[in-house]
Amino acid sequence: MSEHDISETVDEAELPAVAEPFKGEHPIVIEGLKNSFGDHVIHEDLSLTVNRGEIIGVVGGSGTGKSVLMRSIIGLQIPDHGTIEVLGSSITDARDDDDIDIRSRWGVLFQGGALFSTLTVAENVEVPLLEFYPEIDPELRHEIARYKVMLSGLPEEAAAKYPAELSGGMKKRAGLARALALDPEVLFLDEPTAGLDPIGAAAFDRLTKELQETLGLTVFLITHDLDTLYEICDRVAVLAEKKVIAVGTIPELLALDHPWIQEYFNGPRGRAAQDSQARGGKASRDAKSADSVDNSNVEGA
Numbered sequence: 215m216s217e218h219d220i221s222e223t224v225d226e227a228e229l230p231a232v233a234e235p236f237k238g239e240h241p242i243v244i245e246g247l248k249n250s251f252g253d254h255v256i257h258e259d260l261s262l263t264v265n266r267g268e269i270i271g272v273v274g275g276s277g278t279g280k281s282v283l284m285r286s287i288i289g290l291q292i293p294d295h296g297t298i299e300v301l302g303s304s305i306t307d308a309r310d311d312d313d314i315d316i317r318s319r320w321g322v323l324f325q326g327g328a329l330f331s332t333l334t335v336a337e338n339v340e341v342p343l344l345e346f347y348p349e350i351d352p353e354l355r356h357e358i359a360r361y362k363v364m365l366s367g368l369p370e371e372a373a374a375k376y377p378a379e380l381s382g383g384m385k386k387r388a389g390l391a392r393a394l395a396l397d398p399e400v401l402f403l404d405e406p407t408a409g410l411d412p413i414g415a416a417a418f419d420r421l422t423k424e425l426q427e428t429l430g431l432t433v434f435l436i437t438h439d440l441d442t443l444y445e446i447c448d449r450v451a452v453l454a455e456k457k458v459i460a461v462g463t464i465p466e467l468l469a470l471d472h473p474w475i476q477e478y479f480n481g482p483r484g485r486a487a488q489d490s491q492a493r494g495g496k497a498s499r500d501a502k503s504a505d506s507v508d509n510s511n512v513e514g515a
């Protein structure tokens with residue numbers, strides 16, 4: 215065992231009881247969802263079913279409601295209509311987000327990381343541990359946080375740093391470490407590679423894939439990054455016209471005759487990502503500048 219394997223130092227009897235992992239096929243099931251802000255209807259009759267263990271990419275033009283959808287799933291946005299079930303529990307029946315008893319079974323990486331600037335990386339990771347398992351011995355809590363920091367690919371010394379001392383890529387990894395703090399079954403990632411240089415973005419993709427495979431995670435991944443879709447997503451859900459208009463593998467989507475889907479995947483950037491994939495990946499990002507992850511040319515097409 216490695217020197218950082220916390221199972222060496224932990225008496226299992228000390229650990230709080232955790233829920234049985236979800237065994238169903240669909241950890242996220244959304245039916246007939248409607249969200250609006252005043253007269254502005256964002257989603258209307260939106261349905262989506264996510265398979266256990268998959269990485270599902272969620273794409274759509276800017277403002278189509280990808281983040282609002284994610285916020286609805288995790289109980290931060292109360293829908294007007296519709297039902298949402300996560301890990302077999304109803305989110306839409308909950309009175310407020312405190313009423314959702316499965317919040318400890320998912321992890322969320324918000325856009326920008328959303329780290330507490332006055333806390334170190336390790337302290338940020340400890341926040342959910344303190345919230346959900348206040349009875350854990352502080353030494354054990356520190357050790358778990360240190361382990362999650364390293365699991366996210368950060369060097370050990372990053373644990374003691376403040377967010378302002380980190381690069382953009384390190385901040386994302388710190389946010390990821392916090393999202394993994396409670397050993398989630400479902401991981402939500404909102405534009406994880408936005409703002410990263412191509413090499414950092416590719417490394418983050420690899421890390422996401424490794425975590426999905428080794429921890430058996432289901433990953434709900436909002437992205438504009440075509441390389442991410444090609445490299446690591448099992449299926450892609452397309453948001454347009456206030457709903458999920460299509461969901462499938464990229465070849466399945468490419469076979470559809472929808473103008474936005476065709477322009478998105480068969481436009482210049484889509485073709486570059488396809489070519490890269492055909493060559494075994496990686497080259498597409500190397501050939502593009504860091505800001506090419508902004509697909510604003512195809513948004514709303």
Ligand SMILES: Nc1ncnc2c1ncn2[C@@H]1O[C@H](COP(=O)(O)OP(=O)(O)OP(=O)(O)O)[C@@H](O)[C@H]1O
Nearest residue numbers: 251254256274275276277278279280281282283438
């Ligand atoms: N709290 C809010 N109050 C009012 N309108 C909101 C609120 N949150 C989001 N919206 C609106 O909902 C729409 C969808 O926003 P959302 O952030 O989900 O889009 P998105 O698809 O994630 O966009 P992007 O790709 O640019 O991040 C936008 O028009 C946004 O202005």
